[in-house]
Amino acid sequence: MTDTLVMPAVTAEAPEQRRRVRPSGGVDRFYRVVLRLGGGLVLVLMTLVGVFLFQKAGPALKLAGWSFLTTEAWEPESGRFGIAAVLVGTVLIAGVAILIAVPLATGMALYVSEYAPRGLRRILVGLVDLMAAVPSVVYGLWGFAFLQGHVIGLARWLATYLSWIPLLEVTGADPRDPLATETVYTSSTFIAGIVVALMIAPVICSIMREAFTQAPIGEREGAYALGATRWGMIRSVVLPFGRGGMIGGTMLGLGRALGETIAVYLIISPVFVIQPHVLQNGANSVSALIALRYGEAGEVALSALMAAGVALFLMTLVVNFGAAMIVARSRSGAESDS
Numbered sequence: 448m449t450d451t452l453v454m455p456a457v458t459a460e461a462p463e464q465r466r467r468v469r470p471s472g473g474v475d476r477f478y479r480v481v482l483r484l485g486g487g488l489v490l491v492l493m494t495l496v497g498v499f500l501f502q503k504a505g506p507a508l509k510l511a512g513w514s515f516l517t518t519e520a521w522e523p524e525s526g527r528f529g530i531a532a533v534l535v536g537t538v539l540i541a542g543v544a545i546l547i548a549v550p551l552a553t554g555m556a557l558y559v560s561e562y563a564p565r566g567l568r569r570i571l572v573g574l575v576d577l578m579a580a581v582p583s584v585v586y587g588l589w590g591f592a593f594l595q596g597h598v599i600g601l602a603r604w605l606a607t608y609l610s611w612i613p614l615l616e617v618t619g620a621d622p623r624d625p626l627a628t629e630t631v632y633t634s635s636t637f638i639a640g641i642v643v644a645l646m647i648a649p650v651i652c653s654i655m656r657e658a659f660t661q662a663p664i665g666e667r668e669g670a671y672a673l674g675a676t677r678w679g680m681i682r683s684v685v686l687p688f689g690r691g692g693m694i695g696g697t698m699l700g701l702g703r704a705l706g707e708t709i710a711v712y713l714i715i716s717p718v719f720v721i722q723p724h725v726l727q728n729g730a731n732s733v734s735a736l737i738a739l740r741y742g743e744a745g746e747v748a749l750s751a752l753m754a755a756g757v758a759l760f761l762m763t764l765v766v767n768f769g770a771a772m773i774v775a776r777s778r779s780g781a782e783s784d785s
Contacts (some may be wrong), residue, residue, distance in 0.1 A: 497760060504754035507747065515754060521719045521736070523748035530733060530755050535721050536636065537732040537759070539614075540711060541704035543640025543725055548648040548704075549697055555648075556655035561681055572656070579649035587710035590642035595633055595714065598641065602632040602726045617727045634716035636725040639732075642710050647700035654699065658692020659685050691773075698770030702763050708734035733759045 508515060510526060518529025559571050606622040609615045620631040662685045670680040686693075711732050717739060718729035733755050744752055 497757075500753055500757045500760055504750055504757045507750035507754040508757075510747070511751070511754070516758075519720050521740070521751075523751040524745070526747075528751050530736075530758055532719050532721050533731045533733045533736045533755065534758065535723070536715075536730050537705055537734070537762075539636045539723070539725055540639050540643060540707075540730065540732055541701055543637060544643035544647060544704040545697065545701055547641060547644035548651055548700055551644070552648045552651035552655060552696065552700075553693065555652045556659055557681065557685075559652075560656050560659040561677070561685065575649045575652050575656075578645075579653065581646075583646060583707060583710045584713070586642050586646050587713035590638065590710065591713050594642065595638050598638055599629050599632045602635065602637055603629070605637075606632070606726050614723060614725050616724050618724065619727075631728050632726060634714060634728050634730070636715075636722070636730040639711045639714045639730055640725070642714060643704050643707050646707065646710060647703050650703065651696040651700040654696030655689060655692050658689035658696075662688040694773050695770055698766055698773075702766050705763055705766065706734055706759060707732075708738050711735045712738045 507523070507528075511518070511528060515529045516534075517531050518527060519532040521528050521533075555571075555575065559568055559575070563571060603622050605615050606617040610617065610622070617631060620627045666684045666688070667680055670684050675683060711730075712735040715730040715732070715735060716728055717731045717735065719731065722729050722731075736755060737752050740748065741752060
């Protein structure tokens with residue numbers, strides 16, 4: 448008599464889906480309520496600021512119309528005013544600052560997170576955070592009294608050998624002439640951009656460093672197991688994973704660069720014409736214009752300054768919303784499969 452082995456029938460069942468368990472404790476509910484109230488309060492405050500600016504800027508916008516965006520002069524008393532010159536100056540100063548700050552912050556963040564010894568890492572993190580806490584007026588005074596005199600040689604060299612680039616051209620002086628005056632290179636967009644770059648680089652570096660340190664250990668070890676060098680691991684794992692942090696830090700620094708006031712105000716020589724040459728004397732920005740003219744502004748001039756503030760407000764909103772959309776599509780923050 449032989450025993451018959453009966454195999455149980457295998458039925459295809461759908462895999463059990465994981466369900467997110469929500470804690471039912473009172474502390475967790477209170478925490479969620481606080482977070483929602485905080486987020487809602489931010490939106491309410493931003494809305495109130497926008498409504499206030501538009502309300503105060505209404506008379507000036509009605510008076511100037513669309514010419515407010517194309518006029519280079521600033522004469523509110525005569526009804527001729529616009530932000531074309533200061534808007535271009537704001538973008539140029541912020542652009543110079545970003546071009547200098549992003550490579551500097553990226554290199555510093557990679558060194559601190561990937562190369563520096565543990566003891567040195569703590570010191571460098573503290574120094575970077577300390578630089579971010581220095582008031583902007585200190586940077587402005589340092590840039591005006593010290594940096595400006597030491598950057599003139601670099602500005603002259605750039606104007607001599609790279610003047611074929613329109614932005615680096617200097618009019619009214621021959622950079623190859625050793626007897627030419629150096630005042631043409633002072634109080635320029637370039638110098639203001641360097642100072643602003645040193646102000647925003649610590650903020651960008653801190654955000655990038657946090658993103659780099661969160662790269663998954665499993666993917667790091669997998670890259671090493673496949674024979675990658677340290678730089679190969681950084682290039683294939685750390686940088687792609689931290690892309691969102693890099694973009695977010697850059698956009699946050701750009702937002703601060705667009706709105707920087709005191710440091711730019713102390714360095715530039717205000718002009719109210721479009722000045723596309725970044726190495727040449729004369730620049731302006733929206734925030735510096737407001738700081739320069741607010742104390743002496745009458746009713747119409749104050750409304751015009753509020754209109755300039757509206758333009759800066761909308762510009763920073765566009766930058767931040769664009770950064771949020773890019774970060775949402777990036778890989779940063781994704782969980783590792785290993």
